[in-house]
Amino acid sequence: MQFRPVKGMNDILPGDIERWQRLESVFRSTVELHGYSEVRTPILEALELFVRSTGETSEIVEKQMFELERSGERLALRPEGTPGSARAFIGGSVHAREPVTRWYYIGPMFRAENPQRGRYRQFHQAGCEVYGDAGPIADAEMIDMLVGLLRALGVSSFDVRVNSLGGPQSRARYRNVLQDYLRPHANELSEHAQKRLLDNPLRILDSKNPRDIEAVKGAPSILEVLEPEDLAHFQGLRAALDALGTPYTIDPGLVRGLDYYTRTLFEFTSSAGKLGSQNALLGGGRYDGMLAELGGPQLPAIGYAMGLERMLLAMDDSALPQVQRCFVAPVGERAAHQGLVLARELRAREITVDLDGRGGSLRSLLRRADARGARFCLVIGDSELERGVVQVKDLRAHTQIELAPSAVASHIAVALTQDEAAG
Ligand code: AMP
16 A cells, blocks of 8 residues: 555655755745744634634635634634734734734645645745735835745736725725626626625636636725825825836736725736646735734734745746755775764864765666766775875866865865856
8 A cells, every 4th residue: 555645735855955045945934024024823723813814704714724623622724924913913912022023934734625737735834924014105015025925036027916905994885886886797707796785796706617707807996986185095005116216007806805905905816837727926915904803902913824845846947056966985894984084074064065975886886976966076995095096077067187085075065166156
């Protein structure tokens, strides 16, 4: 019997992991430059946390949660990062120590979806949350940071869409306007949208069903019914983005699937690289009511989550740096001892070393070095030991020299530095 990973969940093996690591390191350095600190929260949380925050009528909570029960406790694998982070922020009374908090996270999320390219059951998100700043300057700064991040990662083209959902009053008003507009068309809507018409009509704007798309085509825009304060907030966001020269388009149809959003909403889509129909790279928005809803302080918040699998599909790899490595191949016990010392000296100079003490013919040693993609192969056999030298083979230039063991590490370090300087 052979075991396979669970449907929609993937192993990430060496060979692929280098791209992940690069993505994660560019993400980390970008957000840390913007003042964010990392938070790590558990993958399992109380089921109720997601019901209360992500929303009872959200697709995630309705259909996609991996739930389990243990000793009477109802738990769920986290489908997104925002609720756990908010819980930790509230639980730690962090707001009592700092007026504004900027957190980021990276990690696996779980949703029971039908797997396809760019859509998995275990996937990874990297996201940021800002607590305690009502925006809109903070909102514009976050969107601009993300534009810079995507450019740094070599995503060749992408679209930034922004919208405002207003606060609770604007939203309630729009809900009525939309219900009034759609009610005469109720029969034309999908079955799911007919249900939504009663409990959450805004979600119909988000529907992928062709019948719903047709029905909402002439619907009034939420931007037409925003309360003056919400409108001023949205105009403040636009003015700040314009001042930054950040590209964006306004999309009044953008609502996104989570129930907790207020005011600013944004989504980045792309058709770059191998992204197919799952073209949303990241999405986010303001959730000014959630902390209080979860029993925390009445503080505004904004956040986003970026899908790492989708970023990897969209990223251009030409910038991926190759690790230069050294293969150390001693033959025999005495040679192996010298090989160990040499490997340690090289690593002290930050040079990656594979030590292969299995012995064998020179041909097989070189074949193994080649298979590892090594730049240098260091051979130490009986004849080298006798003469007190190490054979240093440059596998790229196809040259070789013999050096005293004490001269090897500096020789290789100099050669690799020259390579780097030559680009
Ligand atoms: P959401 O949390 O649904 O707003 O999604 C934010 C981002 O996470 C999306 O733009 C995608 O890049 C990514 N994402 C969401 N669901 C999945 C999934 N099932 N598989 C892979 N990536 C996903």
